[in-house]
Amino acid sequence: MILPTVISERYKYPLIDIENMDKPIDVIHERIRDGNARVVTADQMPAIVADLGEEGALAEVDVVTTGTFGAMCSSGAFFNFGHSDPPIRMERIWLNDVEAYGGIAAVDAYLGATEQSTTRGITYGGAHVLEDLVGGKSVDLRAISKGTDCYPRRTLTTEVSLETINEAVMCNPRNAYQRYNAAVNTGDRVIHTYMGTLLPNCGNVTYSGAGVLNPLSNDPELLAIGPGVPCLLGGAVGMVVGEGTQHSPSRGFSTLMLTGNLKEMSQEYLRAAIMHGYGTTLYLGVGVPIPVTNLAAVRSTAVRDEDITVDVVDYGIPSRGRPTLRTATYADLRSGVLTLKGEEVRTSSLSSFRRAHQVADRLRDLVLQGEVPLRAPARRLALTRGAKPLQETTHAPRVREIMDRKIVAVREDDEIKSAAAQLLKGEINHLPVLDPEGKLVGIVTTYDISKAVVNPAKGPLVRHIMKQRVITTTADEPVDIAVRKLERYNISALPVIDNDRHIIGMLTAMDLGKLFGGRWLK
Amino acid sequence: MKLLVTFSRREGRRPIIAQVVKDTGVLINVVRAVIDSHEGEALIDIPDDQCEIVRKRMADLGATVRILEHAIILDEEECVDCGACISICSQEVFSFDAAWKIVVNSVRCVLCGHCVTACPHGALTQSEET
Structure with a gap:
């Protein structure tokens, strides 16, 4: 057993200096008890500070409440279902056909918000199970086990609700991003992302986060928000556990790990959602009260939408290093229009500013009623950490590694008949068409030639029947991206070209078989 | 004002919309149209004060017309x-x-x-x- 003193000596995080608070939290509690406390929502602070000055605001305001309401994919809940008779050690578990992780003890499980139903696909997921439970509905519980001497039962099917099970504890690895980059798409087709539907050619900009009301934007130095601090989570008073995953305070992307009792939550602040073409997610209301104990708290809560800047990132590029087109503040984004490449582009949010306000309002009321046990963090959250990319020990295969380097091609002015002969000779179905300089100008398939035989009216030459719009790939492109192209355009081959459109190979559906030859599967 | 016009195509391929434009002189803006071998459906946009005259002529030509209110x-x-x-x-x-x-x-x-x-x-x- 490790003694608490040992922990504090080993601890690398600075402890919060409670002695140096100009207005100790105890005094704030006293004012709340006496009915003299002034609690305001974070959007009111800039005007109060402008009006009364920092010293005046410190004397006047006791607590600032924050709020945000948006998609928080990294959410879920632990359940303890209680033991059946005969008992079962639940190894695989489904709630309304959505699988929950069962590798924790006999009747515990963790259900993640983005897990999809095995029977209903994208239309129903973990988030929907959570909302159904919070809404008072019963859900089907199904579990299987191999059976042991102490847990002999092998299958179980029953109905459960929040009333009937022992515990339902929401525990979210990453919530309440300090801010979030806005999204745009420079590509030539509509894409469906976790940032919503993005129209081609910079047709729209989407963003997320409550800006002026965001909890961590009101405490970027992490002086007030940390482990043990209360929060409003899904409408229930919960608690900050610590740093969220991918917590990157050095880049202004702090996150929180939060917990709260699912049994006390309400649908007003917890909603399942479907991002079309992407998957299920959970919209959650999160708020954290910030006690105004000193001037630092006054200054940090006086933040305005204009002060919070994010990158506008191109989601049309399907790699980790997405380029930034410009920066914008939450005030810019909320104005509804952003100038991109000289053109006005409409913006819209994915998170609800109205509900964010409701979270902050609700939290203010609860603080005034003495329902929220304000306290300083048990320790300060890490201030220097950054999120690293995954170190991949096996790299994602590239087109060059599996493409067919043997090129059989024809010229525009070749006769269709000779193209047919080439196809037969090469035992292939796709013929790239090259201009005199060897650059790709079209493609002809066996299907095109069959059509030309049946209906010869178009003309006798390759250029009369070739497709000029050729979907291509490059040698460096990850195979996963080339495969998305094959699927999206319903085709079975891609010419591989270099920067000058010279053809250097072909990638066909056949080549993909090489991936399963054991080379990439370890 | 938007009108949803549906018409059958079984009795030949009469250019209903063009006919109505010609007969009434109202400039019709076709916003959307879905037409297959059996029937056609077109969403048209016209000035409010000319709704009745267009509607009547469309009906005379055998089309079903409905004002689109809560799209x-x-x-x-x-x-x-x-x-x-x-x-x-x-x-x-x-x-x-x-x-x-x-x-x-x-x-x-x-x-x-x-x-x-x-x-x-x-x-x-x-x-x-x-």
Whole structure:
């Protein structure tokens, strides 16, 4: 057993200096008890500070409440279902056909918000199970086990609700991003992302986060928000556990790990959602009260939408290093229009500013009623950490590694008949068409030639029947991206070209078989 | 004002819309049209004061005409006022009011359906009759 003193000596995080608070939290509690406390929502602070000055605001305001309401994919809940008779050690578990992780003890499980139903696909997921439970509905519980001497039962099917099970504890690895980059798409087709539907050619900009009301934007130095601090989570008073995953305070992307009792939550602040073409997610209301104990708290809560800047990132590029087109503040984004490449582009949010306000309002009321046990963090959250990319020990295969380097091609002015002969000779179905300089100008398939035989009216030459719009790939492109192209355009081959459109190979559906030859599967 | 015109194509391929434009002199803006071998459906936009004359002539030519009033329906229970519908709508049907609540101006809707799939909360549906 490790003694608490040992922990504090080993601890690398600075402890919060409670002695140096100009207005100790105890005094704030006293004012709340006496009915003299002034609690305001974070959007009111800039005007109060402008009006009364920092010293005046410190004397006047006791607590600032924050709020945000948006998609928080990294959410879920632990359940303890209680033991059946005969008992079962639940190894695989489904709630309304959505699988929950069962590798924790006999009747515990963790259900993640983005897990999809095995029977209903994208239309129903973990988030929907959570909302159904919070809404008072019963859900089907199904579990299987191999059976042991102490847990002999092998299958179980029953109905459960929040009333009937022992515990339902929401525990979210990453919530309440300090801010979030806005999204745009420079590509030539509509894409469906976790940032919503993005129209081609910079047709729209989407963003997320409550800006002026965001909890961590009101405490970027992490002086007030940390482990043990209360929060409003899904409408229930919960608690900050610590740093969220991918917590990157050095880049202004702090996150929180939060917990709260699912049994006390309400649908007003917890909603399942479907991002079309992407998957299920959970919209959650999160708020954290910030006690105004000193001037630092006054200054940090006086933040305005204009002060919070994010990158506008191109989601049309399907790699980790997405380029930034410009920066914008939450005030810019909320104005509804952003100038991109000289053109006005409409913006819209994915998170609800109205509900964010409701979270902050609700939290203010609860603080005034003495329902929220304000306290300083048990320790300060890490201030220097950054999120690293995954170190991949096996790299994602590239087109060059599996493409067919043997090129059989024809010229525009070749006769269709000779193209047919080439196809037969090469035992292939796709013929790239090259201009005199060897650059790709079209493609002809066996299907095109069959059509030309049946209906010869178009003309006798390759250029009369070739497709000029050729979907291509490059040698460096990850195979996963080339495969998305094959699927999206319903085709079975891609010419591989270099920067000058010279053809250097072909990638066909056949080549993909090489991936399963054991080379990439370890 | 938008009218939803449906017509059968079994009795030959009469150019109904062109005929109505010629007969009434009203300039009809075809917003959307879906036409197959059996029937056609067109969403047209005309000035409000010329609705009756167009409607009557269309009916005379055998088309069914309906005024499109509530093209898109918002379920207040499901909507969380996020705004995902706003920037993807080319017709600017959706906007926020002063309290950041979604306002729907369905008169502008051309039934493209983009918002229905983009709404994360399934709060939008197209008018059932269409």
